Amino acid sequence: xxxxxxxxxxxxxxxxTLQTPHDIIEQRRKAGIRPDASSIKEMKVYLxxxxxxxxxxxxxxxxxxxxxKGKGSTCAFVDAILGEHRRMHGSPRKTGLFISPHLIxxxxxxxxxxxxxxxxxxxxxxxxxxxxxxxxxxxxxxAVPQGSKPIYARYLTLMSWHVFLQEGIDVAVYxxxxxxxxxxxxIVENPVASGITSLGIDHxxxxxxTVDKIAWHKAGIMKHGSPAFTIHQSEDAAVVLTNxxxxxxxxxxxxxxxxxxxxxxxxxxxxxxxxxxxxxxxLAETVLRKLGSSxxxxxxxxxxxxxxxxxxxxxxxxxxxxxxxxxxxVDGAHxxxxxxxxxxxxxxxxxxxxxxxxxxxxxxxxxxAVDFLESIHSAAKREGKPTFDLVLxxxxxxxxxxxxxxxFVNHQADAREVHDMVVQHRFEEKWTxxxxxxxxxxxxxxxxxxxxxxxxxxxxxxxVKVDALVTGSxxxxxxxxxxxxxxxxx
Numbered sequence: 243x244x245x246x247x248x249x250x251x252x253x254x255x256x257x258x259t260l261q262t263p264h265d266i267i268e269q270r271r272k273a274g275i276r277p278d279a280s281s282i283k284e285m286k287v288y289l290x291x292x293x294x295x296x297x298x299x300x301x302x303x304x305x306x307x308x309x310x311k312g313k314g315s316t317c318a319f320v321d322a323i324l325g326e327h328r329r330m331h332g333s334p335r336k337t338g339l340f341i342s343p344h345l346i347x348x349x350x351x352x353x354x355x356x357x358x359x360x361x362x363x364x365x366x367x368x369x370x371x372x373x374x375x376x377x378x379x380x381x382x383x384x385a386v387p388q389g390s391k392p393i394y395a396r397y398l399t400l401m402s403w404h405v406f407l408q409e410g411i412d413v414a415v416y417x418x419x420x421x422x423x424x425x426x427x428x429i430v431e432n433p434v435a436s437g438i439t440s441l442g443i444d445h446x447x448x449x450x451x452t453v454d455k456i457a458w459h460k461a462g463i464m465k466h467g468s469p470a471f472t473i474h475q476s477e478d479a480a481v482v483l484t485n486x487x488x489x490x491x492x493x494x495x496x497x498x499x500x501x502x503x504x505x506x507x508x509x510x511x512x513x514x515x516x517x518x519x520x521x522x523x524x525l526a527e528t529v530l531r532k533l534g535s536s537x538x539x540x541x542x543x544x545x546x547x548x549x550x551x552x553x554x555x556x557x558x559x560x561x562x563x564x565x566x567x568x569x570x571x572v573d574g575a576h577x578x579x580x581x582x583x584x585x586x587x588x589x590x591x592x593x594x595x596x597x598x599x600x601x602x603x604x605x606x607x608x609x610x611a612v613d614f615l616e617s618i619h620s621a622a623k624r625e626g627k628p629t630f631d632l633v634l635x636x637x638x639x640x641x642x643x644x645x646x647x648x649x650f651v652n653h654q655a656d657a658r659e660v661h662d663m664v665v666q667h668r669f670e671e672k673w674t675x676x677x678x679x680x681x682x683x684x685x686x687x688x689x690x691x692x693x694x695x696x697x698x699x700x701x702x703x704x705x706v707k708v709d710a711l712v713t714g715s716x717x718x719x720x721x722x723x724x725x726x727x728x729x730x731x732x
Contacts, residue, residue: 423462
């Protein structure tokens with residue numbers, strides 16, 4: 243089948259076949275099989291099979307970012323600063339950004355000059371890689387059968403390198419997927435710089451159940467010969483990062499909040515975001531210094547930096563969208579700590595308003611997610627009133643009539659559990675135990691959850707609106723934003 247005639251939808255359908263089915267994930271979990279060095283070896287084989295050497299990646303001047311919280315924001319800050327520098331000085335001519343997950347369309351994960359690549363370009367490069375892997379006589383490896391393809395996220399990583407190298411990208415900013423040491427992005431040997439954001443407990447099965455174990459994985463992106471940066475960490479994490487930097491002979495700088503951010507309006511105006519911005523500044527300065535920019539003097543922030551930082555609206559994070567009867571507060575927080583921050587942000591945003599409050603929540607994939615509800619409840623609690631007047635737990639299925647949007651199909655979730663809303667009923671029980679008088683409902687789709695919140699707004703006084711918080715999952719947030727904006731991509 244030739245590339246001609248193969249569409250974006252064809253590419254997404256083919257990509258979805260590379261998702262690891264739920265039952266296989268469960269088998270591996272029960273057998274204790276975790277990511278290891280074989281994933282890095284596999285990615286090197288696949289890179290060879292599509293026609294590249296590891297040294298080719300050096301041409302991309304990669305900025306590599308890992309962490310538990312804030313890595314997406316940090317990448318967005320670096321990308322925005324580079325974009326402003328390009329507009330003002332013409333350099334770097336082309337930037338690439340690789341992030342995950344997507345909010346509405348898969349192509350959001352691979353960006354050129356801050357914009358998602360087009361459907362046409364995505365389909366072209368997707369099938370380039372697909373065909374090369376099927377036909378390649380490249381490296382023979384018993385563990386990587388000829389004609390095979392990497393799993394979903396690794397395929398997109400492989401494809402991103404092909405896109406960026408073919409499109410002549412000057413600087414590429416890469417967000418790790420899970421961890422760092424064994425993450426698919428970590429075959430890069432010579433990043434211009436690496437950054438490690440705030441560390442906490444997440445992806446426990448893959449990375450371990452303590453912060454020091456998780457820190458070991460995240461520190462894997464540090465490379466000898468490349469500067470590395472981090473911000474203040476807990477003592478356990480800091481010790482591991484310091485020791486791994488010593489083992490690797492890496493110059494690791496621990497940054498305090500950059501005093502040059504005084505007066506710079508980063509959103510949200512919170513300490514955690516100023517730490518992400520601090521890391522973003524250091525990474526952007528390092529790469530621009532390498533490119534010979536005059537905008538980096540270390541004493542003050544150039545206009546390109548300020549405009550870049552202030553211009554970042556990180557979609558799906560601390561985002562407010564106002565309708566006639568509802569003010570939506572949307573945040574893709576999905577860890578206990580970040581949900582506490584999101585709930586606190588919501589509470590501050592709606593302080594003093596008299597309208598009803600609603601919560602839409604889901605987190606499909608993690609057994610520990612039921613305990614995340616305590617973070618929301620404690621941070622949003624009100625004296626003498628229910629925390630929320632309506633609490634809705636839904637699946638990540640998008641539409642009532644047609645089910646998942648193609649870009650949201652998720653074979654990693656247990657289809658039976660989703661259909662029976664097992665996880666959602668567990669959330670319902672937990673919330674009811676915390677707040678017995680709460681009005682809690684379980685609904686099968688994001689669309690129904692949104693409609694039920696809108697229904698809360700009917701009959702209210704003209705100057706009163708429902709304040710709704712949508713949180714717990716970037717998949718949920720993406721589906722909600724897609725409906726609220728009727729958008730194809732963000």
